[in-house]
Amino acid sequence: MAQINPHINFNGNAEEAFHFYKSVFGGAFTKIIRFKDVSTTEHPVAESEANKIMHIALPIGNSMLMANDVPEFLGRVNENENRSKLFVTAESWEEADKLFKGLSAGGTVEMPGGGSPEGSYFAMFRDKYGIEWMVEFEQKLKG
Numbered sequence: 001m002a003q004i005n006p007h008i009n010f011n012g013n014a015e016e017a018f019h020f021y022k023s024v025f026g027g028a029f030t031k032i033i034r035f036k037d038v039s040t041t042e043h044p045v046a047e048s049e050a051n052k053i054m055h056i057a058l059p060i061g062n063s064m065l066m067a068n069d070v071p072e073f074l075g076r077v078n079e080n081e082n083r084s085k086l087f088v089t090a091e092s093w094e095e096a097d098k099l100f101k102g103l104s105a106g107g108t109v110e111m112p113g114g115g116s117p118e119g120s121y122f123a124m125f126r127d128k129y130g131i132e133w134m135v136e137f138e139q140k141l142k143g
Helices: 014-025 095-104
Strands: 007-010 031-034 053-060 062-069 085-087 108-115 121-126 132-137
Touching: 007 014, 014 053, 014 062, 014 095, 095 108, 095 121, 095 132
Parallel strands: 007 062, 085 132
Antiparallel strands: 031 053, 053 062, 108 121, 121 132
């Protein structure tokens, strides 16, 4: 079956954001490539871009969250866009609430974490880096 692995563009703070995500999800980065790592005499990287992230990857469950910093010559990423959200399905109410509280810290909550009488959980928010998230736990009804 196909697998979806989100990739996020940042304006120079990808590494900071990913250390934040790692503090919430846990795990370890599988790859960090800086622009200076791919610099050649034919294709030099500006000193101001050298330590920025060309690629970073953090495994989360069976998926991979990836990102890069957009080089300045390509312009800035619109941090207020609202075309997409990262959707996280938790394995328990407690995990959903922990992820919501961790990821939304310093951000803007659109729909606070909460649930239904049957025990489902849903939250929607923008984190402090401008990334939009949805966190869900769907209680399996016995029937």
